[in-house]
Amino acid sequence: MSRDIRVSIIEDDETIRQGYAFLIGEADGYEVVSHYSTYDDAARKITGDKPDVILLDIEMPGTNGIEAIPKLKKLLPQCFILILTVYESEKQIFNALENGASGYLTKNTPPSRIIESIKEVKEGGGPMSINIAKLVIKSFQKNQESPLSKRETQILELIRDGKNRSQIARELFIDLETVRSHVKNIYLKLDVNSRADAIKTAKENKLI
Amino acid sequence: MSRDIRVSIIEDDETIRQGYAFLIGEADGYEVVSHYSTYDDAARKITGDKPDVILLDIEMPGTNGIEAIPKLKKLLPQCFILILTVYESEKQIFNALENGASGYLTKNTPPSRIIESIKEVKEGGGPMSINIAKLVIKSFQKNQESPLSKRETQILELIRDGKNRSQIARELFIDLETVRSHVKNIYLKLDVNSRADAIKTAKENKLI
């Protein structure tokens, strides 16, 4: 059987930190190699700890968790980062994932699930709590009752991709003027008068 | 206590379909109200079944599962759709989620987890198997070793949003010429010479 999973914890709340450290340290197959109260604290020493997984809090004094992610990834490229936070802010979640977090759990997650998630993340899974998964799924979903027709949606997506009118015309095998016509209708429907505004409005309403 | 969760199954494999029907029907709190072998089969009658959750297979003769999602959503707007498939194709998953699927499980998911997921989805959760979650998370992650500088990445994101040079300049409080300069460097680094190509290349390499 393989060696223990080395876990490091970065969490500013003393009580919570000690709690996690105890909890995870007790579990079979896990070793808490270090715990820090802030990222700035951890920065200097954590490379020496060689953790496999870092439990990271978002709300912290100094460098916050989100900013800390890419820095930690740079210090420990092989290390997985599991976010543990109280908030379920959509923007924060996506930011964390974009920055390189491998999983995202809320603090109300039962201890057993947290332990399990550490193993999941180590083995290449991507653990998240139900509510987070829900947000993520929602972020994928397009608005079902779009005011835009199929063709218009298609053209707006090409505009979003930075394509210009003639590129779009070529790609869809239609005339340049037809593209213009569609774009005008898109602008009318979305009540905008520029590509940027159309993209912005469309994204806000999940039309694309 | 509340009434049973009404489940409908659309799956072309007779054995699997019967298996699921039995499995879920046996479970406490669940009722299988109908099962169909294809979407085209289901289309005419499923509205009458009033399911809360539809278990949907992707690989099917006739209208495939992905195409079926928006149609089902139109027939039963309040109904949740849970995808059950053998493949874990990234594109397929995102397509399904974009089209309105509420969850995504692979067929090797243990029956108990499937039953649990049906309840999760009914209660507004977004169940997915570990591997799917991993793919989804990966899709969010940016390439850590981007050739682009922070500023360049930032500007390329604004370009992706359809902003033009002066809009970008205004937004970042820098000169128009500075924006041009950055854009030129972006083009150099990505070896492209148009906005569209830059966006395309950047997305392919998860730079934005």
Add this chain to the structure above:
DNA sequence: TACTAATCACCCTTATGGGGTGATTTTTTT
């Protein structure tokens, strides 16, 4: 039948996008 979607046409003007070249200042890394 009337409405929407999708297609194409021609008028107009401005500003944008992209190429070339070079320099200065600030920040970061060594």
Add this chain to the structure above:
DNA sequence: AAAAAAATCACCCCATAAGGGTGATTAGTA
């Protein structure tokens, strides 16, 4: 402290793309 990288600004050029206005045809659908 020195070197490298990032960020800033400047001025040359020109083709064309973008957006506004107005209108028409065809096909499909409610």
